[in-house]
Amino acid sequence: MIVLGIETSCDETSVAIVGENDHIYSNIISSQVELHARFGGVVPEIASRNHLEALPSLMDSALEEASLSLNDIEGVAVTARPGLIGALLVGLQAAKSIAWALDVPIVGIHHLEAHIYAAHLSSPKPEYPYIALVVSGGHTSLFEVFDVGNVRLLGATRDDAAGEAYDKIAKMLGLGYPGGPIIDKLASKGDPNKYDFPMAMMRKGNLEFSFSGLKTAVRVFLQKHELKSEQDIADVCASVQRAIVQTLIRKIEYASEATNVRRVVVAGGVSANSGLRSALEDLSNRLGLEVFVPELRLCTDNGAMVAGLGRQYLLRGVRSSMLLNAEPYRPLGVEGVPPAGD
Numbered sequence: 001m002i003v004l005g006i007e008t009s010c011d012e013t014s015v016a017i018v019g020e021n022d023h024i025y026s027n028i029i030s031s032q033v034e035l036h037a038r039f040g041g042v043v044p045e046i047a048s049r050n051h052l053e054a055l056p057s058l059m060d061s062a063l064e065e066a067s068l069s070l071n072d073i074e075g076v077a078v079t080a081r082p083g084l085i086g087a088l089l090v091g092l093q094a095a096k097s098i099a100w101a102l103d104v105p106i107v108g109i110h111h112l113e114a115h116i117y118a119a120h121l122s123s124p125k126p127e128y129p130y131i132a133l134v135v136s137g138g139h140t141s142l143f144e145v146f147d148v149g150n151v152r153l154l155g156a157t158r159d160d161a162a163g164e165a166y167d168k169i170a171k172m173l174g175l176g177y178p179g180g181p182i183i184d185k186l187a188s189k190g191d192p193n194k195y196d197f198p199m200a201m202m203r204k205g206n207l208e209f210s211f212s213g214l215k216t217a218v219r220v221f222l223q224k225h226e227l228k229s230e231q232d233i234a235d236v237c238a239s240v241q242r243a244i245v246q247t248l249i250r251k252i253e254y255a256s257e258a259t260n261v262r263r264v265v266v267a268g269g270v271s272a273n274s275g276l277r278s279a280l281e282d283l284s285n286r287l288g289l290e291v292f293v294p295e296l297r298l299c300t301d302n303g304a305m306v307a308g309l310g311r312q313y314l315l316r317g318v319r320s321s322m323l324l325n326a327e328p329y330r331p332l333g334v335e336g337v338p339p340a341g342d
């Protein structure tokens with residue numbers, strides 16, 4: 001089955017085509033980062049308008065790169081939850097129109113489950129069950145994943161997401177948006193042990209996260225210290241990165257101990273972080289956990305993860321109706337809340 005996937009939940013517009021054995025025929029991503037950068041974060045209305053403008057040509061490019069025509073598309077998958085409501089609606093309307101015109105089934109997908117599924121689009125592919133840590137700009141959550149559509153929430157952040165902490169701290173340091181990749185790059189030149197920034201909720205077995213204290217600690221630090229050189233900034237970046245990465249690694253260890261599951265998937269924009277990726281390798285060597293991280297282009301928002309996961313649902317007979325609507329806040333892995341369909 002060949003499935004077209006559409007992702008418009010935040011500031012990346014993406015259209016992808018995925019087929020047999022999770023083969024990615026095409027995965028076209030148009031980032032709006034530059035449009036939002038001067039505001040220091042995503043402006044929802046600008047995002048919606050640009051998704052609308054970008055979608056038709058991305059659709060053409062996705063078909064062209066795949067050397068397929070619209071008639072080859074056998075199903076449509078679209079991110080329906082969670083995300084910016086206006087942004088989601090643009091993708092939903094496009095997806096519904098295509099599904100209706102081609103008379104093929106459509107399925108609405110949960111963005112976080114799609115991030116997790118990205119691990120199945122790289123090789124080696126994880127077997128079920130596994131623990132999944134989703135670290136993105138809007139979410140930091142740990143799940144136990146038994147199968148497609150069968151996910152249990154283990155813990156999530158109480159306040160800021162890890163990516164949000166990166167973005168906000170970069171803003172305080174005057175480094176620009178999005179902050180994650182910028183801090184990541186500067187951190188490689190700094191001393192990670194220079195400053196001891198706080199790590200929250202670290203009591204053994206605690207599977208929740210909190211990053212707002214780290215953000216405040218950096219703000220107070222910056223009020224008291226003047227950063228005089230590039231090296232000073234790099235040292236702060238490296239120390240912040242150490243606090244975030246060590247927190248994430250420790251929580252994965254706790255989740256593995258609590259569930260007795262020794263396979264781990266790490267996904268979402270922050271999984272592109274070089275410090276996190278190398279700490280995950282250490283973790284795997286140290287404790288023998290099997291760690292799966294999607295290849296870089298599949299870590300941040302993309303349509304392939306939506307098409308791939310949507311294809312699994314469609315193969316299992318799950319479908320959405322044309323009444324499918326955007327849901328900005330729907331949780332994943334909470335009992336009684338189905339992740340896909342409607």
Ligand code: KG4
Pocket residue numbers: 010135136137138139162163164166167178179180181184268269270271272273274299300301
């Ligand atoms: O998954 P994603 O593309 O969008 C959301 O669903 O939020 O994640 C975006 C987030 C941003 O906060 C960005 O700063 C962060 O991922 N990010 C990184 C890196 N690349 C992207 N954070 C740390 N290190 C990176 N290399």
Ligand code: ZN
Pocket residue numbers: 111115136137268269300301
């Ligand atoms: Zn995302």
